[in-house]
Amino acid sequence: MKRKILKWSVILVVTGLAVGAVGAQQTNEVEQLRKELREMRERMQALEQKLGSIEQKPAAPVPVIAETVPSAASTWKPSDPVRVSKGGAYMDIGMVATFAAGGSTASDIEGGTQLGGHDPNQRGFTVQGAELNLQGAVDPYFRGNANIVFQLDSGGESFIELEEAWLETVSLPGNFQIRAGQYLTEFGRINTQHPHTWGFVDAPLVSGRLLGEDGIRNPGARFSWLVPTPFYSELFFGVQNSQGGTANGFRDDHGGEGFLGRVNTQGRVKTAGDMLYSTRYAASFDLSDTQTLLAGASAAFGPNGSGADTDTQIYGMDIYWKWKPANAHAGFPFVSWQTEGMLRRYQAGASTTLDLTGDSVADFAPRETLTDWGFYSQLLYGFHPGWVAGLRGDYVTHSKMGAYEDLYGADAERAMRWRISPNLTWYPTEFSKIRLQYNYDDRDGIGTDHSVWLQFEFLLGAHAAHKF
Amino acid sequence: MKKLLLGTLGALLAFSVQAKLTIVITTPDLGAIAKEVGGDKVEITTLARPTEDPHFVDAKPSFIVKLNKADALIEGGAELEVGWLPSLLTGARNAKLASGQPGRILCNEGVHMLEVPSQLTRAEGDIHPMGNPHFIIDPANAKIIAAHLADAFAKLDASSADTFRANGKKFTDTLDAKLVEWQMKLAPFKGAKVVSYHKSWPYFAERFGLEMDLFLEPKPGIPPSPAHLADVIAKMKEQRARVIIVDPYLNRKTAETVARSTDAKVVDVAQMPGGVKGTDSYIALLDYLVNSIANALTEKK
Numbered sequence: 204m205k206r207k208i209l210k211w212s213v214i215l216v217v218t219g220l221a222v223g224a225v226g227a228q229q230t231n232e233v234e235q236l237r238k239e240l241r242e243m244r245e246r247m248q249a250l251e252q253k254l255g256s257i258e259q260k261p262a263a264p265v266p267v268i269a270e271t272v273p274s275a276a277s278t279w280k281p282s283d284p285v286r287v288s289k290g291g292a293y294m295d296i297g298m299v300a301t302f303a304a305g306g307s308t309a310s311d312i313e314g315g316t317q318l319g320g321h322d323p324n325q326r327g328f329t330v331q332g333a334e335l336n337l338q339g340a341v342d343p344y345f346r347g348n349a350n351i352v353f354q355l356d357s358g359g360e361s362f363i364e365l366e367e368a369w370l371e372t373v374s375l376p377g378n379f380q381i382r383a384g385q386y387l388t389e390f391g392r393i394n395t396q397h398p399h400t401w402g403f404v405d406a407p408l409v410s411g412r413l414l415g416e417d418g419i420r421n422p423g424a425r426f427s428w429l430v431p432t433p434f435y436s437e438l439f440f441g442v443q444n445s446q447g448g449t450a451n452g453f454r455d456d457h458g459g460e461g462f463l464g465r466v467n468t469q470g471r472v473k474t475a476g477d478m479l480y481s482t483r484y485a486a487s488f489d490l491s492d493t494q495t496l497l498a499g500a501s502a503a504f505g506p507n508g509s510g511a512d513t514d515t516q517i518y519g520m521d522i523y524w525k526w527k528p529a530n531a532h533a534g535f536p537f538v539s540w541q542t543e544g545m546l547r548r549y550q551a552g553a554s555t556t557l558d559l560t561g562d563s564v565a566d567f568a569p570r571e572t573l574t575d576w577g578f579y580s581q582l583l584y585g586f587h588p589g590w591v592a593g594l595r596g597d598y599v600t601h602s603k604m605g606a607y608e609d610l611y612g613a614d615a616e617r618a619m620r621w622r623i624s625p626n627l628t629w630y631p632t633e634f635s636k637i638r639l640q641y642n643y644d645d646r647d648g649i650g651t652d653h654s655v656w657l658q659f660e661f662l663l664g665a666h667a668a669h670k671f
Numbered sequence: 672m673k674k675l676l677l678g679t680l681g682a683l684l685a686f687s688v689q690a691k692l693t694i695v696i697t698t699p700d701l702g703a704i705a706k707e708v709g710g711d712k713v714e715i716t717t718l719a720r721p722t723e724d725p726h727f728v729d730a731k732p733s734f735i736v737k738l739n740k741a742d743a744l745i746e747g748g749a750e751l752e753v754g755w756l757p758s759l760l761t762g763a764r765n766a767k768l769a770s771g772q773p774g775r776i777l778c779n780e781g782v783h784m785l786e787v788p789s790q791l792t793r794a795e796g797d798i799h800p801m802g803n804p805h806f807i808i809d810p811a812n813a814k815i816i817a818a819h820l821a822d823a824f825a826k827l828d829a830s831s832a833d834t835f836r837a838n839g840k841k842f843t844d845t846l847d848a849k850l851v852e853w854q855m856k857l858a859p860f861k862g863a864k865v866v867s868y869h870k871s872w873p874y875f876a877e878r879f880g881l882e883m884d885l886f887l888e889p890k891p892g893i894p895p896s897p898a899h900l901a902d903v904i905a906k907m908k909e910q911r912a913r914v915i916i917v918d919p920y921l922n923r924k925t926a927e928t929v930a931r932s933t934d935a936k937v938v939d940v941a942q943m944p945g946g947v948k949g950t951d952s953y954i955a956l957l958d959y960l961v962n963s964i965a966n967a968l969t970e971k972k
Contacts, residue, residue: 374764668753
């Protein structure tokens with residue numbers, strides 16, 4: 204026992220000594236470091252003086268690296284402008300305001316000849332939208348984006364739309380990316396593009412009819428995977444709420460008005476199967492040094508509000524091709540061709556709630572599946588810096604008459620129609636544009652109409668880089 | 672045995688492939704300097720083409736794949752690429768290229784930027800908030816960039832650090848010798864007027880003592896108007912400016928029209944190696960620029 208205590212005390216003493224020795228050594232080292240630091244400081248001051256004298260010289264005959272000073276050294280003063288763009292602030296702020304003026308031979312412009320929610324909606328002037336864009340890095344893990352649209356309706360009433368507000372991961376492993384919040388559904392090309400990037404004044408008929416006036420966008424989450432192929436290819440999968448006006452064709456009550464021969468109700472989400480699911484695969488190839496092709500296939504599935512256990516499926520194919528020569532100036536000249544086709548299968552429930560004959564008595568419509576489809580194709584030719592000539596063709600129709608139409612007459616929302624739209628755009632700079640467009644419209648059962656629209660737009664502040 | 676041999680060979684091959692840094696570079700001028708510094712230790716992909724307007728490069732999806740696989744991205748850092756690079760980087764989702772990472776290399780670090788605007792307004796045309804981004808054409812800046820790249824590459828691949836530093840030194844030494852030669856060649860034309868299309872040559876002008884304050888564009892990025900061109904012609908006659916330089920992506924016809932009424936010579940120039948035929952390296956490009964401008968100034972003296 205005694206020996207053990209002795210042994211322990213020896214160990215303790217030895218350890219204590221060792222620690223003390225290390226401590227002394229450390230004190231020595233600290234002093235050494237202090238000395239070195241002092242010396243370095245002196246050396247730096249001398250260098251700074253030298254640098255100062257070099258700077259004051261009017262011009263050095265042969266440049267040396269020390270001649271330059273880092274540009275980041277300049278400090279901000281209250282009199283300096285506040286930069287709302289990359290690097291100068293925590294977020295980029297931009298505003299795009301788009302307007303249209305013109306007229307049409309049609310008397311039902313809003314929702315009749317013009318199907319898009321941001322289209323010109325009346326004879327005279329239309330505020331197509333003033334869109335505020337906020338974006339930036341949230342932290343090292345997420346980036347955030349919000350698009351808030353201020354609009355005036357055709358009656359002059361102001362309203363605000365939360366077009367998008369989402370966060371997105373920036374550093375997930377495995378080439379994955381997750382976006383969550385309110386966002387435009389990854390379906391085709393036109394649906395994810397904001398109207399100011401469109402080549403035409405208005406939305407294509409097929410997206411207006413099958414995706415709705417504002418396209419498909421809703422709260423949800425989207426998952427994307429950059430597939431490890433030698434060429435670009437990306438897979439998207441999204442889950443979103445399936446109700447509301449921005450899920451037209453799904454659980455949208457259409458404001459209580461009839462849609463495809465039925466009164467729709469929003470209903471409730473009972474199972475995960477009642478959500479809106481969307482998927483897309485896109486791939487791109489450089490056909491040559493000057494030509495690039497991007498093609499995609501999309502699908503969206505979800506319940507609709509026409510009855511119990513009624514579903515909607517929308518399928519889409521899109522292709523985009525662009526040519527730009529190797530010595531293009533300011534992005535000109537170029538030729539681009541974009542085509543999208545869509546098909547919707549809508550299971551309509553049996554209904555006895557809507558007055559289809561106009562005799563104030565509700566009529567019966569049987570359960571049936573309604574298939575509608577259409578496409579648009581557009582060609583843009585940037586023939587001179589700042590000048591773009593465009594031509595678009597639209598076509599929408601149904602695959603066969605619905606049973607309710609056989610009973611009560613053709614539904615204008617399903618009838619065949621086509622449209623041809625030539626236009627000419629002048630971009631004084633990338634930040635402004637003036638566009639003149641003519642639409643020749645032919646609607647089955649209604650007739651032909653002519654519309655002329657002059658669109659003008661300005662962009663303030665930060666301008667997000669364009670996607671291909 | 673054969674299997675073993677093949678296996679070893681395969682492993683060696685995999686190692687040597689892995690040992691090379693994969694680097695994506697936004698513009699060919701930076702690409703040319705990176706090639707000098709990186710030598711055969713790096714695999715280089717340049718996004719913009721040498722004849723292309725570097726402000727307006729299409730954000731092709733194939734670039735996303737290149738950025739996704741890259742160990743490093745070299746960019747100017749003065750927002751020349753702001754119109755197309757950000758959306759590509761978002762798509763590429765490559766953590767190595769995140770801002771502040773060693774794989775994100777900004778070349779304007781340590782460069783004294785010219786024409787930093789005191790007031791930001793697009794009424795002045797396409798101005799860059801961080802200053803004129805066409806700084807690489809000054810050989811003194813090329814030296815700074817080369818030294819910066821050697822350090823950045825060494826951080827990414829410590830085993831080749833000595834090679835990168837030696838390559839960088841060799842390049843800057845060559846530049847030092849060449850710069851004396853170039854300055855001597857242009858010394859007789861000190862203060863000579865040279866007209867350019869776009870305001871992309873202030874660094875070159877300052878380095879070589881040329882005066883370049885007449886532009887065919889009324890404001891950066893704004894196309895020439897007849898009234899502005901008439902004004903330029905009058906000023907050129909008054910100031911005896913008889914050399915107009917034009918980049919490959921700009922409208923040569925406009926320059927030719929102005930040249931006809933001022934008895935001036937149009938010189939094809941480029942800021943990107945390869946933008947003019949036979950200028951595939953940075954030094955070859957500077958040789959060409961100095962010689963062709965000196966020849967034109969002699970001819971039109």
